[in-house]
Amino acid sequence: MIEVQHVTKRYGPVAAVSDVSFRVEAGQILGFLGPNGAGKTTTMRVLTGYLPPTEGTATVAGFDVLKDPIEVKRRTGYLPETPPLYPDMTVREYLTFVARINGLSAAERGNRLDQVMERTSVGDVADRHCGKLSKGYRQRVGLAQAILHNPDVLILDEPTAGLDPKQIIETRELIKELAGDHTIILSTHILPEVAQTCERVVIINKGRVVAEDSPDNLTGRLHGAVTVQLQVDTGGADPTAALHAVPGVAAVSVGEPGDEGRTIEIQSAQDVDIRRDLANAVVSNGWGLLEMRRARLSLEEIFLQLTTAEEPAGDGENAADEENAADEDLDEPAAATESADE
Amino acid sequence: MNNILAIAHRELRSYFVSPIAYVVVGLFALLYGYFYIASLAFMVQFSAQAGMFGGGPQTVNVNEFMIRPLLSNTAIILLFILPFLTARAYAEEKRSGTIELLLTSPLSDLEIILGKFLGALALFLLMLAVTAVHMGILFWYGDPELGSILTGYLGLALMGGSFIALGLLVSSATRNQVVAGVGTFSLLLLFWVLSWMSDSAGPTAGAILSYLSILEHFDDFSKGVVDTAHVAYYLSFIAFGLFLTAKSVDSERWRG
Ligand SMILES: Nc1ncnc2c1ncn2[C@@H]1O[C@H](COP(=O)(O)OP(=O)(O)OP(=O)(O)O)[C@@H](O)[C@H]1O
Ligand SMILES: [Mg+2]
Numbered sequence: 001m002i003e004v005q006h007v008t009k010r011y012g013p014v015a016a017v018s019d020v021s022f023r024v025e026a027g028q029i030l031g032f033l034g035p036n037g038a039g040k041t042t043t044m045r046v047l048t049g050y051l052p053p054t055e056g057t058a059t060v061a062g063f064d065v066l067k068d069p070i071e072v073k074r075r076t077g078y079l080p081e082t083p084p085l086y087p088d089m090t091v092r093e094y095l096t097f098v099a100r101i102n103g104l105s106a107a108e109r110g111n112r113l114d115q116v117m118e119r120t121s122v123g124d125v126a127d128r129h130c131g132k133l134s135k136g137y138r139q140r141v142g143l144a145q146a147i148l149h150n151p152d153v154l155i156l157d158e159p160t161a162g163l164d165p166k167q168i169i170e171t172r173e174l175i176k177e178l179a180g181d182h183t184i185i186l187s188t189h190i191l192p193e194v195a196q197t198c199e200r201v202v203i204i205n206k207g208r209v210v211a212e213d214s215p216d217n218l219t220g221r222l223h224g225a226v227t228v229q230l231q232v233d234t235g236g237a238d239p240t241a242a243l244h245a246v247p248g249v250a251a252v253s254v255g256e257p258g259d260e261g262r263t264i265e266i267q268s269a270q271d272v273d274i275r276r277d278l279a280n281a282v283v284s285n286g287w288g289l290l291e292m293r294r295a296r297l298s299l300e301e302i303f304l305q306l307t308t309a310e311e312p313a314g315d316g317e318n319a320a321d322e323e324n325a326a327d328e329d330l331d332e333p334a335a336a337t338e339s340a341d342e
Numbered sequence: 343m344n345n346i347l348a349i350a351h352r353e354l355r356s357y358f359v360s361p362i363a364y365v366v367v368g369l370f371a372l373l374y375g376y377f378y379i380a381s382l383a384f385m386v387q388f389s390a391q392a393g394m395f396g397g398g399p400q401t402v403n404v405n406e407f408m409i410r411p412l413l414s415n416t417a418i419i420l421l422f423i424l425p426f427l428t429a430r431a432y433a434e435e436k437r438s439g440t441i442e443l444l445l446t447s448p449l450s451d452l453e454i455i456l457g458k459f460l461g462a463l464a465l466f467l468l469m470l471a472v473t474a475v476h477m478g479i480l481f482w483y484g485d486p487e488l489g490s491i492l493t494g495y496l497g498l499a500l501m502g503g504s505f506i507a508l509g510l511l512v513s514s515a516t517r518n519q520v521v522a523g524v525g526t527f528s529l530l531l532l533f534w535v536l537s538w539m540s541d542s543a544g545p546t547a548g549a550i551l552s553y554l555s556i557l558e559h560f561d562d563f564s565k566g567v568v569d570t571a572h573v574a575y576y577l578s579f580i581a582f583g584l585f586l587t588a589k590s591v592d593s594e595r596w597r598g
Pocket of ligand 1: 015
């Protein structure tokens with residue numbers, strides 16, 4: 001539905017976006033993730049026909065954004081970073097205007113307007129001036145404006161920015177609902193949002209795509225080596241040696257004993273499931289196993305790893321030789337970065 | 343066409359919900375009213391003086407002594423006032439980001455420009471319509487010639503259209519309305535001044551300068567003459583202004 005091929009956008013000599021390629025299938029939600037200045041807004045502006053790409057091509061619903069901009073715009077609803085509201089119009093007047101320039105006839109307008117205002121819950125400010133709305137309401141009216149003409153493609157630049165927690169949830173639900181018959185690209189800084197709403201994630205940094213995958217795979221595939229976290233009541237004994245003896249264990253880091261026993265982090269060698277053996281070892285030593293879970297890198301950590309400038313020091317694959325498991329945590333995603341670029 | 347009207351309609355109503363329309367129309371009515379009364383007083387005085395020599399009050403030519411100078415003064419008023427009408431047309435949309443709505447909606451640049459042009463033109467014509475009352479009063483008391491009044495108004499409309507086109511062009515080049523307003527005014531002033539310079543310049547340069555001068559082309563209209571050359575001048579001025587506005591909007595897009 002959306003295809004971006006080698007798009008570069010330069011502002012003067014500065015490339016805001018370089019050689020970005022990705023595609024979105026019909027009905028999918030794609031999350032666009034990146035730190036400030038990464039080029040999210042620029043990419044979206046290229047897709048909506050607002051900015052022509054300097055190089056490369058982008059097609060939406062089969063139409064090239066440069067050659068058939070009007071056809072692209074007909075099929076696209078766009079919520080810019082700042083909702084484009086006219087302060088002197090009431091919400092209803094504004095939406096009527098947007099409906100008009102999108103070619104909705106007077107007959108279609110009335111119904112559609114009420115429907116959309118209800119969906120985005122802006123009904124109770126329908127007769128207020130856009131300039132007097134709170135940030136959250138502006139955002140919602142912006143969203144209403146984007147979905148008004150029922151476009152095939154929705155491009156939403158930070159749709160939940162400035163909303164209260166309840167509204168964030170409602171907006172995410174709305175976006176998920178819309179996904180069935182719309183193809184959606186949304187950008188965000190909020191990582192859980194991506195995990196919750198999106199089927200695919202494109203992580204972009206300094207104008208380049210650094211990773212593209214499903215949120216699950218992104219978190220999952222960074223785990224060649226698995227970290228297991230245990231909560232064990234050892235009754236004063238030091239469990240380090242006993243746990244090291246378990247086959248497949250690469251590193252053990254034992255915390256101070258507390259009310260809830262000790263927190264122990266154990267790093268396995270590549271792709272070995274050590275949980276069963278660990279449980280046996282704990283039990284056979286007569287300790288109390290209070291909790292065991294497989295730690296996953298959170299999206300936050302992945303995101304930071306992928307988008308921080310410095311190359312992580314050390315080599316993740318040789319991490320097994322090292323004693324200190326805490327260091328390995330830092331090293332590990334280095335391998336992941338490489339695989340993410342595949 | 344529907345798109346153009348949608349834009350024009352929005353422009354027009356935004357003039358009326360902001361103070362702009364009231365300030366501009368009010369100021370215009372005030373200045374026009376002043377010149378109206380001044381030229382009326384002048385004419386009455388003139389006719390009284392003429393009466394003293396010829397025995398009994400004389401009827402003077404209302405067109406020549408009152409309407410023509412009034413129309414010329416109106417042209418100058420417009421030069422001062424219209425820049426404020428068009429200043430925000432693009433500048434404000436760019437500043438507030440609503441330009442992003444227009445440029446990502448299925449509208450062509452031309453539709454947007456024509457819509458904005460028509461919106462401003464409509465307010466301007468409304469402004470002129472107010473003066474029909476003043477003219478009507480002259481018909482009540484005197485016997486002016488209708489034809490040259492109508493051609494004078496045609497001239498004003500064409501000239502005002504040219505001012506608006508230039509105003510849109512300047513507004514499209516900035517995101518600051520004050521800059522747009524002052525810039526337009528300065529350019530219009532320059533076009534006006536060209537006609538003074540043409541008086542002192544040599545024959546060829548003088549002809550060129552007076553051809554370029556926006557106000558020079560208005561004279562014949564106020565005398566009741568519709569010369570196609572003047573009509574063509576204003577129409578091409580408008581067309582060229584809007585064309586350059588389209589170019590300016592498009593180049594902004596490429597520059598980002
Ligand atoms: N009009 C412009 N002129 C020059 N440079 C620009 C312009 N717009 C954006 N940039 C630059 O392009 C780069 C990408 O900007 P962009 O707005 O796309 O980032 P973003 O990912 O949307 O950031 P954010 O999360 O802050 O919204 C930035 O370095 C920015 O400074
Ligand atoms: Mg942005």
